[in-house]
Amino acid sequence: MAEQVSAPILEVEGLVVRYGTRTAVDGLSLAVRRGEIFGLLGPNGAGKTSTLSAVEGLLRPAAGGVRVVGRDAALEPLAVRALIGVQLQASSFQAELTLTEILRLYAGLYGLELPAGELSARLHRAGLDDEAGKRYKQTSGGQQQRFSLLVAMLHDPPLLLLDEPTSGLDPQARRQLWAQIERARGEGGSILLTTHSMEEASAVCDRVAIIDHGTLVALGTPAELVEQHRADPRVLRAAHGDVTLEDVFIGLTGDEIRD
C-alpha cells in the first residue's frame, strides 16, 4: 500500500515518437509524483507537444510508453483520458454556446450529471459568475484561460496537463491562474505543464525537465538546475549577472531561434 501511495501519477519510459522519418521524441523518460507541479520546458520543436499527445493517448509511440496511474495511454486511451484534465493552448469551444452550456456539455463527456446549482458554484469559484450566460468568444483572454482550466478540472482529475496555460495573459491574470493551479495541487492533484516562461517555471513548478531534440537535457528543481549548471561555460555565456533558470535553459538548448 505504501508503495502504491508513493508511486508516480505519470510515468514516461523510453518514449519514442516518430512522424515518418523524423523523430520528435527520442527515448524520453520522466515521472510526475503525486501532488507535484512538474514543468516541461523546451524550445519550439523540442518534443513537448508530442510528449503531451502521447500522454493523452492521441498517438501510438514507436517505442517506450506512458502510464497514468498505472494505465497504459496507448492501450487504454479513453480510460487514461478519464484520469486526466487537459488545457490546450490552441483549442476552443463552440461559439454558439454559453459558458454554462459548455460546462454542462463537458460534464456529460466526463460522465457527470451536474445540477444547475453545481455548475453555477463552479463558475463562481473560478470568478466567472457574471460571464455564465456569455458565449466563450465574448469573454476576455484571462477569463477564457480560467474557464478552460475550469473545464479541465471539472471531473477533479488526479493529473492535469496544462499547455502554456498563461500564454498571452497580463500579469494579474497570470497570477490568478497560478493561484488556481496551486489550488488544484492543494486539492490533491498533480500537474504537468509546459511553458516558455522561466519566471513561471521558477515560481510555480516543484521540478522541471528541460528537453531538446526529443531528449532529456536536465531534470530537477529550478534551484537545483541553477546550482548544477552555474559553472557551465554555455550557461555563463548566456548569463547577465546572477545565473537564472532562463540562463540555464538558453545555455543547455542554445540561443538560435527555433520555429
Added chain:
Amino acid sequence: MTDIALLKPPSVSVALRSLLRADATVLLRNRQALLLSIVLPVAILFITGSGGGRRQVLDPGYVIGLSITYGLMASGLFGYPMAVARDRESGVFQRMRVTPVPMWTVSVSRIAVQLVLSLVMSLVVLGLGGVRHHLTFGLVNWLLVLAVSLLGAAVFLAIGQAVVGLTTTSGQVNAFSRVLFALLLVVGLIGSSGLLGDTFKTVAGWTPVGGLSYLFNAAMGGVGWGSDQVIGLVASLVYAVVFGYIGVRWFRWTVR
C-alpha cells in the same frame, strides 16, 4: 479530488445525450443554417409554383420534391460541412479529442441533428406544398417522402463529409460546396425535368438531385414506381456509401 476508481469513461448514452443537447442548441442558434435549410426551400416552393405559364411546365409534385431537395442540399453541402470545418479550425474538436469519449459519438450527434432538421424541413415543405397546390397526401405518401428525405439527407451529408474530409479550411469548403451545389442543381434539375431531351434526362437520373426528384415524385404519388425510381434509389445508395467512405477515410479532426 475524486476517488480515482470512480473516474471512468462515460457510457455512450450519457455522452451522446450531452452532445445531442449541445449540437441541437448550436443549430437552433445558427440563423443562417435555419434560413438555408427551412426558409429558402419554402420560398422556392412558392416562387416556382406561381405564374400561369410556369405551372404548365412544372408539375406540383416535382416542385415540392425540388424544394425538399434544395433544403437537403443546403443542409448537407453548406450547413454541416461548414460547421465541421469551422469547429476544426478553431480547435473545438482538438479539445473534444482529449475527453474520454470516442470521437465517432461527436460525428453521430452532429449527423443526427442534421437528419432531424432535414426531416422537419421535409414535413414543413410537404405540408405547405400540399396546401399551396391543393394536393392531399395519404399516410403512405408522408412516410415515403420522409424515407426519401432521409435517403437524400444521407446522400448530401455524405457529399458534405467528403468535402470537409478532402479540404482543410472553411474557405475551401465554402468554395467547393458552392461549385458542387450549382453543378448538382443545374444538371439534376434541368436534366430530370426533360427540358433538354431524353438522353440528358437519362443521365440526370443518375445524379443525386435527378435520382431524388424521381423518388420524391413517386413517393408523392405523382408517378408509379418504375425503372427511373430504381435507378434513383440505387444511385442514391451508392453516393451515400462512396462519399461517406471518402469523407470518413480522409477526414482529420485537427488541421494544426
